[in-house]
Amino acid sequence: MVKFSFALPPFQLFNTLSRRVEPINPINPPQVTIYACGPTVYNLAHIGNFRTFLCVDLLRRALELFGYKVVHAMNYTDVDDKTIAASRAAGVALSAYTQRYIDEFEKDMRSLHMLKPHFQPRATEHIEKMIEFIRQLLEKDHAYIGVDGSVYFRINSFPEYGKLSHLEKDKLKLGTQVFSDEYVKENYGDFALWKARKTEDGEIGWISPWEIGRPGWHIECSTMSMCYLGEEIDIHCGGVDLIFPHHENEIAQSESVTGKNFVRHWFHVSHVLVEGEKMSKSLGNIYTLRDIINKGFSPRVLRYHLLTSSHYRQTLNFTWQGMESSREALKRIDQWLSRLQNIPPSQFQQQEGPEQQLFVRRFIEALADDLNITEAVGHLFEWIRLTNRLMDKGEALPQIDKAWQLVDAVLGVGELNVQVPPEIQSLLAIRAEARKHKDWQKSDNIRQKLQEMGWIVQDTPEGQKVWKE
Secondary structure (H helix, E strand, O other), X not given: OOOOOOOOOOOEEEEOOOOEEEEOOOOOOOEEEEEEOOOEOOOOOXXXXXXXXXXXXXXXXXXXXXXXXXXXXEOEXXXXXXXXXXXXXXXXXXXXXXXXXXXXXXXXXXXXOOOOOOEOOEXXXXXXXXXXXXXXXXXXXXXXXXXXXXXXXXXXHOOOOOOOOOOOHHHXXXXXXXXXXXXXXXXXXXXXXXXXXXXXXXXXXXXXXXXOEXXXXXXXXXXXXXXXXXXXXXXXXXXXXXXXXXXXXXXXXXXXXXXXXXXXXXXXXXXXXXXXXXXXXXXXXOOXXXXXXXXXXXXXXXXXHHHHOOOOOOOEEEOHHHHHHHHHHHHHHHXXXXXXXXOOHHHEOOOOOHHHHHXXXXXXXXXXXXXXXXXXXXXXXXXXXXXXXXXXXXXXXXXXXXXXXXXXHHHOOOOOOOOOOHHHHHHHHHHXXXXXXXXXXXXXXXXXXXXXXXXXXXXXXXXXXXEEO
C-alpha cells in the first residue's frame, strides 16, 4: 500500500441509481467488491467493449491506490442466443466455440495490460445454482411457468421495477430488447428466467424441474455475482447499454430473492462512436484489437486512448487522428523517462519535495473526483514540463521515479523499455532478412511464431518494431 504525506480525499463516483456523484460506501471496508458484466463470447471483443472493460480496470487500479482491497469478478456469457446461433453456424460444439473466444479475449486483456479479475466465472458452470435461484423466485411468487415450460419473472411483483433506469412500468412499450423473445407469458414486460428448448437450440439444453432448456441472460449475472461476492455488492459495472433491461432485471430478481439491496453503487461507461458514427457491420467500423494493430498502433496506445480521450461518462469519438495524438503523448512520456535514465543519482533529492507533493495531490484529487483520468493526465504533463525544465538547467530533481510508479499503477501503460530477449532478436533478424528478399511466406510464419511466444511485431518505414503482449 502506498503511503501518502497528506490525507486522501473521499473516493467519489457517479451512481446511476441516485444520479449523483457520491462517496463509495463499502459494506466491509477496506474491502470493495466489484462485479463487471463480461463479454458474450461469440466473437472477438471490439473497441466499444474494451472501453468499458478498461474503465473498470482503471476503477480497480484507482481504488487499490487509495488503499482499498478490491475483490473483482467478471463473468463470461457462454450460453445465450448469440453463442448458440454462432456455434451451430460454425458446426462446432458450444463449449469449444466459446473457449476459442475466451482464449482470444484473455490474450487481448494481457496485451492491454488489464489486471486479471480474481474470479472469471462462466455461465455454463453455474446452471444448477441458477435453477435453485429460479426455484426460490417461484416459491416467493415472483415467477411463474409459462405454457411452453419457460419460467418468467413477474415484474408486477416488484414495485420498484424501473428504479435504476427511471422507467415507469405502465409506460413500457413493445419492441424494446426485453420483449424480443417469442415465449408465451402473462405480461409483455415479464422476462425469461429459464427458456425452454426450441428447435434452433439444437441439442443445447439442461434438465430442470420445468423443461429442458437454458437460463435467461439476466439470471446468469445475478447468480454468478452472488456466488463470488455475496448477496450485496459494493460496485456493479457495465456499459450504459446494460442499464435497461439487463441491470434493471438483475435488481428485480436479486432483491426479490434476498430482500436486500443488491448493489450500493452502479458504475456505467458511455458509448464509443467511430469517426462520429455508431459502430455497425454495414459501415465496417467495428474494430478489434487485431484491426488496431494492423493499422500500425500498439495495444498500449489503444489503452491510453480509450482511457484518456474523454471522461468515462461521456461518449468517446474514436478517430485515427486521435490515436495518432495518443501515440505522440506516449512518445513524450517515453522520451521523458528515457531522459531521466541518464541523470546521475546525486542530482535527485532525498526528500519528496513540495513540487512533487503538489503534483501527487492533484493527481489523486482528480481520480477521487469521479475517476477524472483526463484531468489527472493533464497534471502529469504539467509535471513532465516542470521536471524537463529542471533537467535543462541541471538543477536538483524530485524523486520522479516514485511519482511515476504511482501514476503508472493507475494508468497502466506498462513497461516502457522492455528488454527483448536474444532468441526474439534472432527471429527478428531472420525475418528482416526474409523481407529483404521478399520471402513474404517466411516473414508471415515468423510473425506468427513471435505472436505465439507473446510478442507482437509491426512493420514501419523505420523497420520492425516489437512489443510484449
